[in-house]
Amino acid sequence: MAERRKYKKRYCKYCEAKVDFMDYKDVGALRFSLSERYKIMPRRLTGNCKRHQDMISTVIKRARAAALVPYTVTRKTVVTAPFENLK
Amino acid sequence: MRNYENLVIVKPTLTAEEIQASINAIEEIITSNGGEIAARDTMGMRKLAYQIGKNERGYFHVVYYSVAPSAISEIERRFRINEDLLRFVTIKYDTNREVAAWNQLVLKANKKASSPAAEAKTETVEAEAETVEVEEVEEVAEESAE
Numbered sequence: 001m002a003e004r005r006k007y008k009k010r011y012c013k014y015c016e017a018k019v020d021f022m023d024y025k026d027v028g029a030l031r032f033s034l035s036e037r038y039k040i041m042p043r044r045l046t047g048n049c050k051r052h053q054d055m056i057s058t059v060i061k062r063a064r065a066a067a068l069v070p071y072t073v074t075r076k077t078v079v080t081a082p083f084e085n086l087k
Numbered sequence: 088m089r090n091y092e093n094l095v096i097v098k099p100t101l102t103a104e105e106i107q108a109s110i111n112a113i114e115e116i117i118t119s120n121g122g123e124i125a126a127r128d129t130m131g132m133r134k135l136a137y138q139i140g141k142n143e144r145g146y147f148h149v150v151y152y153s154v155a156p157s158a159i160s161e162i163e164r165r166f167r168i169n170e171d172l173l174r175f176v177t178i179k180y181d182t183n184r185e186v187a188a189w190n191q192l193v194l195k196a197n198k199k200a201s202s203p204a205a206e207a208k209t210e211t212v213e214a215e216a217e218t219v220e221v222e223e224v225e226e227v228a229e230e231s232a233e
Contacts (some may be wrong), residue, residue: 020184020187020188021184021185021187021188021191023188023192024178025094025130025149062176062178064136065174065176066094066096066174066176067096067135067136067137067139067145067173067174068136069136070136070137071137
């Protein structure tokens with residue numbers, strides 16, 4: 001092995017759950033693919049497959065447009081419990 | 088006819104009746120353009136994830152409907168003119184998989200709409216539990232008095 005893996009080899013959790021469609025209004029389900037600052041988590045960290053990563057990215061962008069999920073969290077707009085008020 | 092979903096955010100500064108009136112106006116816009124409303128889902132007053140025009144909160148309402156694709160531009164134009172709306176999001180359900188998901192969402196929304204009676208029941212049960220607690224407290228008070 002020329003280069004050691006930095007992260008554990010992951011599998012796609014959405015494939016395992018056989019997710020065919022994601023609803024942008026279900027904010028709790030999007031949490032898995034969002035970082036603490038509400039960035040979309042990269043595939044290399046979550047282990048999502050390409051198909052589900054494409055689905056989740058469009059769904060997160062819809063939720064952002066609908067003001068269900070913030071676009072950015074800066075120091076000024078930071079909230080104490082980020083996901084509590086969204087449920 | 089194609090399946091669509093519209094999420095609208097109504098201004099929080101309006102009174103409850105005004106919010107209801109503006110939601111009725113929104114549905115009237117859809118039906119007057121040849122749309123058939125399949126289901127509606129009230130998410131209620133929620134905190135917005137970010138401010139929209141200095142507003143911290145908004146009243147969320149979702150309408151599922153099917154309409155001819157050419158009518159969507161007119162519906163969106165009317166929504167843009169409406170000043171009661173902070174934001175609207177139109178989602179198209181086109182492919183077979185999406186249409187199946189749309190049917191599921193409609194079923195879920197209708198079930199939710201028909202079940203408020205059940206929710207009210209649970210509330211009454213909770214209220215009964217509270218009254219029982221109060222009675223117990225009174226008994227304790229009586230015992231201490233003796």
